[in-house]
Amino acid sequence: MRDTHSSVIERKPAKKKFLSPDALWAFILLIPLLLGIALVYFSALFGFAMSFTSWDIVRKAEWVEMSNYRTMIGDELVWKAMRNTLFFLLITIPAKLVIGFFLAVLLNQKLRGIQLFRLTYFFPTACSVVAIALVWGYLYGANGFLNQILQSFGLSKVYWMDESHAMGSIAIMTLWSGMGYIALLFLAGLQNVPPDFYEASRVDGASKFQQMWKITIPLVTPTTFFILVTQIIAAFQMFGEVYLLKGPSNSTLTIVQYIFKEAFQGFRMGYASALSYILIIIILIITVIQLRIQKRWVHYDL
Template sequence: MVATLDRRAPAPVRTRRRSPMRRRQARTAFAFLAPALVFFALLFFYPLANEFVTSLFAGARADEFVGLGNYTRAFGDAQIRHAFAVTLQYGLGALVLSIVLGLVLAVILNQNLRGRAVFRGILLVPYLTSVAIVGLLWRNILDPQVGVLNRVLAAAGLPQQQWLTDHPLATLIGITVWQQTGYVTVLFLAGLQGIPHLYYEAAAVDGASVWRRFRHVTLPLLAPTTLFVSIIGVISSLQEFALPYLVTGGGPAGATDLFVFRVYQTSFAFRDFGYASALSYLLLIVILVLSVVQLKVGQRHAT
């Protein structure tokens, strides 16, 4: 038996044309998006591109083309390595303490306590306060001569401390934790209130203690919130500038010379705009890499 071939011509491909109404809708959508696109183009993408071009030049006027010379120079700069190491210490210390204290306060405020709404509002006051005000406030509080904290220590019969010279980095971490803990607490509190109470009831029926319920129910279900807090904390710590500028001035002897403060010094004190631009781009790359790593680790633990 010979199979017969179907020699019918293939059906023509129909092209879908947009109706006049759909074209009008598309134009309307682009018209509404145009201000945002112009905003991002002028205030984000153009400065970003211009910053990269500037990083390829050197000199006070950024008129000497050096290519990637500023980037290779950064890896051999001892001051930059020191500033990055100090920034990592500062960021890690502030992040860990903020997460621990924020989680503890969130667990406490998640209980049926009288006046807990008032305490939530009080905790947010430092976060909502301007960084400039926070820096100047704590600089006055920690002043070795007229500061309130040393007066309290003297009244209690305790030795007074030179907070800004003997413990500068720890002091800076403490101020950051004081300012950020309220915000972290609110985030963890939202995560706790999103956990169904049914899980705790089932764990209690199985005989799980309070600690086991916290360890095996609360912590795993708070993993997305913890991941978000960690990413935001790392980004804000690496970009911190106002506190070292206002409280310690990067000193003493570079003990609080954070990376962005070093970029500021390179740009406005030493007038090396090309090198400062290259340092800014390196910081951007570090932030992107750390954020991706945190997301990958968080997704792996979530699965």
């Protein structure tokens, strides 16, 4: 009798590949990004370790424990830099929010050539910080354009970049240069408000002011929250404006500029690293507080 089992051909299961060709290509394309992320984390950990040392790049780093952090408590320039940074934060951000919102309302009108106006207001944002500082440096000069206008009306010169006026002058420059970006974000938020809400409110007899207060402002709070978070971080990181257009006697010194001076002019890398981590902690605390309280005033629907 014929053995039926002998006619069955046994097939070994195919070995599964560890990565499919598509997954392999995806991993290869992600390698530059992964290397960049790894470099960022390595730099952060290296900087944290450096903050406990005294290192001038040339000589070997010396472990000083918490000495750098104790030194900054009594460093008057640290407190001056923080006061200047808070000045920019408290003055420019509310002004940007208010002016940017109402500018966006104007740019949201359906008028002929409104795209040209939107481009005009956004143009300063596309310019480099260097170009903006050079132009405003000319405007603020002792014989600059602004003083020429004042003198044409019989008024005396204003020394815009002296110790008492420099902070306000730079604040005006940053307000002008960043207004287009803020207005553009608010404009996007306004255009995302459903028109049905306005139609229903008109039927109920709501005025323009009531529509603004009850519909527009609440529904652009997500945009306001995003602008608030990003602009606070940007204010703490302000460097280019005060580096290029700085006042005398550290009158416009900011915390990031002080970190730069300590690291690359004084070559106190350990102390600069400690300042950097204090700045990171401050920004982190403010951001966490904003995320916690945003549920109370940010509305995604009416």
